[in-house]
Amino acid sequence: MGIQERKEREKERRRQQIMVAAKRVFSDKGFNKATMEDIAQDAELSPGTLYLYFKNKEELYASLSLRILQYLLIRVEHVLEETDSGPEEKLNSLVEAMYDVYEFDPLIIINMFHLQSSETLKNLSPQLMSEIKDLSRKSLGSIAKIFKAGVDDGLFIDRHPTALADTFWALFSGVVLWLTSKKIINEGKDYLKETLELAFDIFRRGISSPP
Amino acid sequence: MGIQERKEREKERRRQQIMVAAKRVFSDKGFNKATMEDIAQDAELSPGTLYLYFKNKEELYASLSLRILQYLLIRVEHVLEETDSGPEEKLNSLVEAMYDVYEFDPLIIINMFHLQSSETLKNLSPQLMSEIKDLSRKSLGSIAKIFKAGVDDGLFIDRHPTALADTFWALFSGVVLWLTSKKIINEGKDYLKETLELAFDIFRRGISSPP
């Protein structure tokens, strides 16, 4: 059984090793320009080996999203569970969590938007697909709960919490995408951090209930 | 001379015909899964013909973005030139313009984010590339001017107008992307319009200067 366990752990470690490599390569080149060969080389494995751990390229890709979503969910639920802080403090914590999620893997947003191409998802196993949907739903749900508390307390404007959560998430991902894009096109300085701060600042002011 | 002109018009019509087909196919399948063959078939032309009007697949793709950006610029500049309305009214007009831009071609945002992959743009002619950059810069610039007026009048919070413009644009594109994505994943109802309204509402409240 010890052996069994060690095997399990080794297998998991190998999976991680591949995912680390995949993240690097996908970040560098994007999903389509990245080749399995690239990833294998970065992971110091052979292409064939990748298929022992992931059904295909898309599944490997989706696994990365999954990991991010897992991290996102953990952070969001952690915020939700802060017992000694009100909705406004929780919103602040949420913003902080988003920063961390972004830094955990800047690829996240881009990943998640590739998911929108239904064509891209055709080869995903139903199981993985439903895990992704599930995580995504849960995270948004938790965020919505935070907003609901604020609305119920009369601190936030009286709008549907899910819509608020969507807007919050859209704002975050929109800023990340746009500023990344802008940086590349203009080869200019990176104002991501400042703009995110401004964006959340506006958002906070925008949803706070008038006195 | 009449002949000359008619030929010109026919040529332009053919270009449009191709772009319409390309838009459909790219929207359906995304840039990478869409094949030139697909587009040719949709346009009821032969693959070779596409290359008489567009240098390559990427240039065809970029041309779509260009058209949208042109429309965006026109609308934004129109808002800027409204002489008999203050910054707040202009912001409202701007929001309306964004709706229209989105409806003019929902593909716009997705297009613009593919542009961020510098790898994708390698085959673009420098001319087309600079046109895109130029339009993009001009539109954002005009939006920024609107915010500047509001800031100068003390109506909007005192933040850098460019940053406000970026945030505005990011919010818009983020909502469009996220809700589109959500719709596909959840195969659910389309809340885009409502969410956009909410988002802009929050934004307006968020940037309005406190009394």
Added chain:
Amino acid sequence: MGIQERKEREKERRRQQIMVAAKRVFSDKGFNKATMEDIAQDAELSPGTLYLYFKNKEELYASLSLRILQYLLIRVEHVLEETDSGPEEKLNSLVEAMYDVYEFDPLIIINMFHLQSSETLKNLSPQLMSEIKDLSRKSLGSIAKIFKAGVDDGLFIDRHPTALADTFWALFSGVVLWLTSKKIINEGKDYLKETLELAFDIFRRGISSPP
């Protein structure tokens, strides 16, 4: 009838115009990299027009060879007909003729060696093909006659005149090809003229009968 004639002449002039363009383009890019579009542009005509004068690309190409071969034959026969000069003087005249032929169109040799690819000749009309063969045979035949006279007079070594003609022709074409090749590879100075002189010098000495 005058009209008829003028039409004929105009047609011939157009043919020439195309051939001039073709020569330029084929020389620049080689047979395969040259496109009919290239040639049409150089001739300031439309691609379709080329096909009114030449059955296809290969036939156009072959026509160039034909013209050179015609010029070659004229020059060689002219030498043959010099009544007041012996075989040695004729050989000198022949060498001079080869210079002229080369200068008339440096492309000639390369043209003629493309002809060796039987695959290339598949699309030639039998008529054109036989014209080429005929001219080629006649020229070599005339050259051979010159050598025969020298052999008969005991001035040249006693070898089969056709073989001598082949060698002479091979030497000429070999030098042209090799030095052209060398110039490109080494991007160096062009020693073609000097080498041709040396080559013919050696040839003359090599075939002159020992006293």
Added chain:
Amino acid sequence: MGIQERKEREKERRRQQIMVAAKRVFSDKGFNKATMEDIAQDAELSPGTLYLYFKNKEELYASLSLRILQYLLIRVEHVLEETDSGPEEKLNSLVEAMYDVYEFDPLIIINMFHLQSSETLKNLSPQLMSEIKDLSRKSLGSIAKIFKAGVDDGLFIDRHPTALADTFWALFSGVVLWLTSKKIINEGKDYLKETLELAFDIFRRGISSPP
């Protein structure tokens, strides 16, 4: 280690297998008409496999030339090193070497003339390109040395050894090309061997210093 070695040898054998097929197909159809598909089929491999061993079509093609040039250099240097023979004997050995080179691969000359089209070489890796240049230069250099010895000994006419070497090489390649061409056009008997003999005979007589 044995395994390592065997793999190496298998890989080399596969390379050879491809080159043999390529030689056959290129000889049959010429560079342009030969397709990678053709070669793959001849080698009983899939098209993709060719690219595991050669970067592209041109590189595969150039590799064939390289092999011949290597053989040429070996043979020429071997002649140069004959210690117990004078320049005249060495010239004879050289002629013999040329025969052998030709028989080793009749394709050689045609290959080398395709190399002259600089356009054709655009896709060659610089390394391969420089190897070709190098071998070509070395071979000619060695041939020139042989002639230099003869000139210095007063056995050959006093001309620049490099020019003599160029002429020698041009004569050889010219005869091969022309007689091959002639054979195809006339579908006649193959006089290559006899003509080469005559050509070298004339050359020998032509460069031998007068008493």
Added chain:
DNA sequence: CATGAATGAGGCTTCATTCAT
């Protein structure tokens, strides 16, 4: 006659995936 837009076959090349070792 001339045009030039349109065709469409076909080439080169890439790369996700498989499978014998």
Added chain:
DNA sequence: AATGAATGAAGCCTCATTCAT
């Protein structure tokens, strides 16, 4: 379990040739 050579299906693009005007 790991390898990595081999596969072969596509994809993009070119260009000789045709044909309606």
